[in-house]
Amino acid sequence: MVSGSEIVSIISQRQDREQFRRKNWIGTFEEYLELVRDDPKVTRTAYQRIYDMILSYGVEVVTKGREKEHQYRFFDDPLNGGRDAVYGLREPLHNLVNALKSAAYEYGIEKRVLLLHGPVGSSKSTIVRLLKQGLQRYSETDEGALYTLGWVDEEDPSEVHWCPMNEEPLHLIPERFREDVAASLNTGHEEDDFKVRIRGELDPFCRFMYQQRLKKYDGDWTRVVQDVRVKRVILSEKDRVGIGTFQPKDEKNQDATELTGDINYRKIAVYGSDSDPRAFNFDGEFNVANRGIVEFVEVLKLDVAFLYDLLGASQEHRIKPKKFAQTDIDEVIIGHTNEPEYRRLKNNEFMEALRDRTVKIDIPYVTTLEHEKHIYEKDYNQDTVKGKHIAPHTIEMAAMWAILTRLEEPKHAGLSRLQKLKLYNGKSLPGFTEENIAELRDQAHNEGLVGISPRYVQDKISNALVAHPDARSINPFMVLNELENGLKHHSLINDEELKQEYRDLLGVVKEEYENIVKLEVQRAIAADEDALMRLCGNYIDNIKAYTQREKVKNPFTGQYEEPDERLMRSIEEKIDIPDSRKDDFRREIMNYIGALSIDGKKFDYKTNERLNKALELKLFEDQKDSIKLTSLVSNVIDADTQKKIDVVKGRLIRDYGYDDESATDVLNYVASIFARGDTKEKN
Template sequence: MNVGHSIISLVANRQDLEQFRKKNWTGTFEEYLDLVRTSPLVARNAFQRVYDMIQSYGSDVYEESRGERRVSYRFFQDPDNGGRDAVFGLDESLEAFVNAIKSAAKGYGIEKRVLLLHGPVGSSKSTIARLLKRGLERYTTTDEGALYTLGWIDEESPEDVHWCPMHEEPLHLIPERFRDDVTASLNEGRDDDGYKVKIVGDLCPFCRFMYTERLKKYGGDWTRVIQDIRVKRIVLNEQDRIGIGTFQPKDEKNQDSTELTGDINYRKIAQYGSDSDPRAFNFDGEFNVANRGIIEFIEVLKLDVAFLYDLLGASQEHKVKPKKFAQTDIDEVIIGHTNEPEYRRLQNNEFMEALRDRTVKIDVPYVTRLSDEIRIYEKDYNREKVKGKHIAPHTIEMAAMWAVLTRLEQPNNASLTLLQKLKLYNGKTLPGFTEENIKELREEAITEGLHGISPRYVQDKISNALVVHLDSQSINPFMVLNELEAGLKHHSLITSEETRSRYREMLGVVKEEYENIVKNEVQRAIAADEDALKRLCGNYIDNVKAYTQREKVRNKFTGQYDEPDERLMRSIEEKIDIPESRKDDFRREIMNYIAAQLMDGKMFDYRSNERLYKALQLKLFEDQKDTIKLTSLVSQVVDKDTQAKIDVVKGRLIRDFGYDEESATDVLNYVASIFARGDVKRK
């Protein structure tokens, strides 16, 4: 079998012809009424369909702080696309957005507003809009998201159908005076919790013209008019210009309002004799195209005033005014996005009060939780995407840490550093700070997340580091941090030297934090001798037990009973800053913990107590570091025995911490230089 045939067979076997037939269903108006009676969801409006689309992916409820419930909508994790466009760390903003959609779906008034996503550049506003458009496209391909439009059989060629240019709801064919009775019949027997059919809006100019002509032809007999109607299922698709529209402002000389509401087709004027004949008009403006779905306005506040008038009518009245025609009904979700300077201009412009009054602003700030910022970059820089290059541990974390620091406001509490604030936001506990304190910190920082460094800048510099260091198999945090610092000089969005200087200072804070992290990792790698840790722990517990029970400890070598080894116990406890005045409390705490474990039928494991485990590791490191002579690395003169011990440590860094050979060597050399500097200072 040749390759071409096998590929064609592969595609053929995966085709779903039944689904294709469903998506291309065509029937009569009577059959459509049966469909609506069976499933009223097909007659939903745009807000209802978008809300149901988001809900169809499910959600997770969690408690962000004490008593504060937060909802995370899985739709915004982009599950259909492998998370490529996933939005991280914006659950609060997305919850506000979905609540606005829900309110509009229920007809509480928000459906008459423009949903305005407001935030700094690179904060995911466009991504949210893109997710909604792609999601609605996919949803309308499913049975749950099905929707339909109408067309008119050609009088001369019955096999041809003139489809509605605005893909409108077929129920618009029901005359106004009969709508109450028709909806009562369609909704009969349905409970109040489910969707009920509502007929809102009138026929578009083209369909109204066709309807009027047929009504004249059949002497006012509506039942004969609908015999000329065909109904088909439509799938919303931006590329096909069905139900999804996008409008991007241009310079003022090239802006034309017909881009929103359509324009005259001059070639057809000769055929139909008038420029006010709807058959000689192209209903292909973005508002027309987006009917039944979503229209996105990119940088909406840069629109010319003439466009804003169209936008006001579209949001408040759900109508647009095509040239030469009466106001035309539309059914679509209007989403705009803008940045902070443009929004401030809107607030300061008294002539734009009407627009301010018709917008629902949803803040989309930068991420201020470190773990979420890390996820943004890991999405683009992972093993699958960065082939042939190893990104050393903490490289992305340090870049993300710096980005988040630039977005935080200095806390009012003078005893709290910006780095500590970052750690509190990221879930770390600090003495003296409760969840209530963290909530207060967020509330006092009104503009936090609306300024600072964009994720795009960080992504660009990580990419630079990958390209610039082609001779290196691994990139480390310093390579990326150096790129971040070098780029500040030419950063187009940093307008003051003071801001630039502050960002450089934050890079220094991050480098210092990285130093502490890698020192700790090397210490843990050196002290990762499990047998030695067990022996040290056993010795400590024996002494603590004797101390708390006022007993003596049997010496394994002499067989005699000695007093508990206070020097040993304190050398371990001091590693985790247990003061002399608190040593008794800590020792009782450890014994109570062991007793609780035994009562639950569990064997005590020193690794299950985080504080004790850390203290033991630091003590063992202190005892072993001189035997390894790590500082001798900087002199490049290492004896065979020491090299063997260093290789063991390097192996642990690779196995337990994610380093490769090159980055593990770099880290050991770096930490060795830190210890060497410390030795020089002590001398």
């Protein structure tokens, strides 16, 4: 057993005290100027800093057709192991980063409120949370360092009164000297993209302290800055440093001082005036978020009085604290809202000023099946779901239904909504190119802005996990039933026609699941490697003789016979090769084998997907009757059949991710399908 001293020793060896010292650096104003001279980026604006923070994680550029997609690794949440990763929103996230880039380069968007707009549960809050956490972590790195100033106490030099708004120390430079100082600080960095630009005035507290010292030192600015100390700032939402969050309350409890600070009445007795900045708490969300980011939750629910502060903060980069003049701020202002609230904004003529000062960025639901699956697999996997096994396709079917509710009916004749889902998910269909798929997306204006929220699906998966305490495994039908039952009382869906449409889509998903598991069981039954190789060898011998107009030697009689047309067609028909195309298909296989031979490679039927599928289906057909899968339905199984079924079950567990219970369930289900098919044939 490890002792307490050994545990302490482990931590002692891993701690980085030098990093701690850098994070807690305190120096003089002159020392800060040297820091700026060495690395001008410490003076970046909030927009510049957050844009650089995102790029610091790297960008992957993916070419799709003629378009290039940017995948910003920051939104994969690498530092938290992907816990808050955002899936399937490459284009919306690219639009957001482009807006931040424009603001960083001061092209105009820095004077706007960034408004994330989308349906409930579309990751708006997650995106903002990532930005806030990322900015906090970035400020802890050497690359993301930023600094603020404070004033040495006149009576106790060991005490420093730090700026309540953590503002940029270069604001101490008088206006008439700023151009020359900036030019001096930029010397040696002419080739760099970033240049120091000194803008903004001291906040009321620092302005008061500055003027006091200026009077004390008879206008000698150099002596004033000797009383200044500069320290490293680490942004932190918990400590309310550089990161603010504002959430509207009911109208009776809303107070604009929550944004811009309020008078500290206890200190009025000390300083004698309510207009003394030392008697003011600069703790509103705009104050604490200076140099960083402020989030407005459900921003369009703000009272009108708040909107005036918001408009001034975005357009002028200034706020108006009570009893004080306009005060400069430097922060990213980002809000989020849903569709009903945004419609209210568009229909309200009094909100025209706000509309004019917002940059709307749509954050829709995911419309790609694989990405939707990732959302649920992150929370529901064998590591997180203790004591329960999640049967294959359970998460996939729930995700498929969610995606189908978000897709619009395709205008393309003969294309179903399910086929559209598969195209979006990367499956190729005859007659559809990347350009066709892009056209499908362009034609659907509200796709992803309507439909079922991931939260609803997550809730129903949770219900399925607890609603079957005796089951060791949950299967797709358990979850699909929960999804259907929940529609009766869905708080956001009041339209009965829409509920019926969603129920119909559950039927589509169940049918798709039936096809998937039938194929899996077929493959498990036909997964006899030796039998497949023998069948393949027999087929290849026959098509070789057929294409070369030769005969085949019968292994039993030793006689040469015509190629077995019945055998060849029984395999080719399994993948819908018509009789008119059989010659082409057979030549295609022989050419493929010949090309491999020229390269010195041996033919393997597994490398040809179509042939592999055809052989599996043929072998399944041949073995189905010997296994007597339908006997599972009647519960009358002889020992030989049970042995064969156990082999199939073992393959399902080994190759497809089932456990014993879910493998038994799926075999019983597929057996009932075949039994229904047999009954239909008899009728």
